[in-house]
Amino acid sequence: MVKRQAFKLSENRGNNMKIELKNIKTNMALSHETICFSANLYLDGKKLGEVVNRGCGGSHEYTFGYGKEHDLMDDWCKSNLPKWGSEFEEGKEYDTDLEMHLSELVNEFNVNKHMKSLLKRRIVIIDDTCNVGESIQWKKSANHSDEVLIKLILGNNKDLKNPIVLNEYSPIEADKLLHRENK
Numbered sequence: 001m002v003k004r005q006a007f008k009l010s011e012n013r014g015n016n017m018k019i020e021l022k023n024i025k026t027n028m029a030l031s032h033e034t035i036c037f038s039a040n041l042y043l044d045g046k047k048l049g050e051v052v053n054r055g056c057g058g059s060h061e062y063t064f065g066y067g068k069e070h071d072l073m074d075d076w077c078k079s080n081l082p083k084w085g086s087e088f089e090e091g092k093e094y095d096t097d098l099e100m101h102l103s104e105l106v107n108e109f110n111v112n113k114h115m116k117s118l119l120k121r122r123i124v125i126i127d128d129t130c131n132v133g134e135s136i137q138w139k140k141s142a143n144h145s146d147e148v149l150i151k152l153i154l155g156n157n158k159d160l161k162n163p164i165v166l167n168e169y170s171p172i173e174a175d176k177l178l179h180r181e182n183k
Contacts, residue, residue: 033057
């Protein structure tokens with residue numbers, strides 16, 4: 001089943017190049033080595049075409065080809081985005097090319113979608129006793145607002161050590177806190 005959601009991600013860093021993915025559709029059931037997705041790719045507000053990844057570990061496919069626009073965006077990404085490394089190759093760094101950048105935008109889309117759903121259904125708290133990725137969760141009640149539930153939870157759970165209520169953050173920031181990316 002293809003998951004559809006109206007969502008827009010954009011990247012605008014240096015030299016005023018704006019790379020956007022819109023109308024992102026992911027299919028996690030078909031995602032094996034990479035995320036299976038399709039999305040419309042925009043450059044500076046102009047739709048170039050569709051970008052697709054079949055989820056089998058291969059490269060992205062572009063309906064507009066690999067011409068001037070592709071090369072322009074790829075060069076811009078390599079020149080302006082942070083380099084990245086692998087935990088398996090200590091000290092080795094790679095340029096963030098267009099393919100990696102678009103993969104990160106799709107990943108951010110999935111993280112945002114997952115966290116938005118979780119925070120809508122539950123009160124999610126992390127504290128000093130939680131390992132990376134662990135949280136303590138309470139199902140929300142239709143009878144109480146989030147603010148009332150949070151006060152009740154914190155008041156009745158004095159054993160929480162330095163609690164952080166993830167519902168008080170954006171979905172992306174909540175995920176970073178959950179995975180200790182801000183520490």
